[in-house]
Amino acid sequence: MRALLFALMLEILVNGLARGAIYALIALGYTMVYGILGMINFAHGEIFMLGMFGAVYALGALGSAGLMAVGITLPLAIVAAMVFSAGFGILNERIAYRKLRGAHLLAPLTSAIGMSIVLQNFVMLSVTKGKVDFPRAIAAPLADTTWTFGSWDLSSIQATILSVLPDVWARWMASKWVVQSVHLSALQLLIFAITLGLMGLLFWLIQRTRLGIALRAVAQDRTMASLCGMKVDGLITLTFALGSALAASAGVMVSMYQGVLRFDAGYMMGLKAFTAAVLGGIGNIPGAVIGGLLIGLAEDLTSFTIASEWKQSTAFAILILVLWLRPRGLLGERVADKV
């Protein structure tokens, strides 16, 4: 029984990290925009949702064009979704935020909430109010390919440990350490791979390129950056495009992972990702990643050990606790790093 429990705990780690990786991808968009504009883009969850629909449409178009091989269509669909969402992100900034850049803090916030409602209702009315199934032919092979790791007999290690420890411990470690099968699906591997790849690219872009230096400069001091000849508007547009593209890739993975998508899918995801960004320290890029992973893990651990009913409470309880102890989030004070 204990062995099974341990195996399921490992599985929870895998599932929680997969969920957290997705939160992290979305959280990056919140944190980047905050870093550069000092505003919360509450329409970001909707950009994520548009990415879901973009991918399904792209797959449909590719399918009718005769392309069927998952290896080709899926990457193309992800890229299409990223471009689609980036377009919406850019438009969003142009329409709803640019005019309000100098306005009071609450103006762009209200505008963002309005934008979120508009986009959600737009999809509901123009596409469908019901659910859409992600094409099974694409998702099923990935989701159904599972590897089972398991049956590691760790009793020799256990014996070694026990031989050093005092006898009292033996009572606590009476059952044998055997790890039973842990499931890992190809889809989860893909989620980890894409998430890590995209995050790596983003870090490289921000830390190692001239463009990244420019982005960081705008984040530090917009006026000064423009005085030095940087195209501030263009760089802000780029930030929105990057964040939206990341959210779209998360959207594609979520819709494959869950199998279904709906017009209101961005609401909860957006809220959780925003929480992750705040948890990690809003404006801080590694913070968003850590925050996302933490929330994903905490939710799944809660579901497993306490009850699913408490899942959301835990995520937000952690947020309150962290903000109480560290008001600027886990990595919040490294202001120099923000973008």
Next chain:
Amino acid sequence: MKPFRQILTVAFAAGALLGCQKKEETLKIGLAGVQTGPDGEIGTAPIRGSQLAIDEWNAKGGVLGMKIEAVTRDDEGKANQAVAVAQELVAAGVKAVVGHFNSGCSLPASEVYHQAGIVQITPASTNPQVTERGFKQTFRMCGRDDQQGDVSAKFAFDSLKVTQVAVIHNKTAYGQGIGEVFRKTFEAKTGKVTLFDGLASEEMDFRATISAIQKSGAQAVYWGGMYNQGGPFYNQLRQAGFKGAFLGGDGIYDNELIKTVGAKADSLFITFGPDFFHSEVAKPFLAAFKKKFNQEASGYTIYGYDAANTLLQAIQKAQSTDADRISEALRSQSWKGLMGDAEFDQKGDLKKANFVIWTIRAGAFAVR
């Protein structure tokens, strides 16, 4: 504030009535239920069924010499919106309401109809409380959760021979209610409910819950919720290697479920009314529905159709639009519908609820 609001409502209703009398006299029937949001698709089905019934009556000349006018309202599946919709319908001067869909909506809305003295027939709200509050003019055209949870639990224990079941619900009046009934019956049969847990109704990632289900040693899962979550939940259970049976109530009986789980879904058992898709009496209805809405009728369409038909027949019999007279007429006899004979008891429930076990066979729902 409150008396003022009541006066306003009365004034508004009176105004609406006066307004009606000037024109040709019509009988207004409210069609209320969820049409948008997660339950939008399944909730639209009974409304369309009722609409078809009203159209047919109008083609025959209406009822009591009046044309019937359907006043359709969307409650979005939310309790507060349901109350607002109920007040709107009362103000619009409807004489009876077919609705709402969700139990969580029917419960608060029926208070409004009760106060206003309006007959309400719900085509789909199965929570026991709907008819347990002594409202004389509240009826339902469907069974109760204590009936279908009961059928499901007995089926699991007696036919599937499972003794350990995990019950997962969607934290709504319907889902949690039906889950609790299942638990009660299953435990009374000496079965063990290894896990009883709920998830928010927008959650679509069930993997952590599934690990908890596997840990608990459950041989089968009972899902108290709707099809939109039920489909992904089922798929993820199978992906995690869970091979046991998946049981659910009428909330997952929708063609959209099959689209999500695929034609090959196995060990999926649903409680729903008897098979009318293959009955002779339903054929004209199915054809007419297809013609009007250009889609196949789904399970709940017929509930809406029968509810509206029964209501209009009762109005015809009562020769009145008075709520008490209609209620009296509804209870007075057995009504022939597409689903069979319907007879109401004192509470307003069907005397004979006919839940049977359905499963998916060859890409369609089929009676087991």
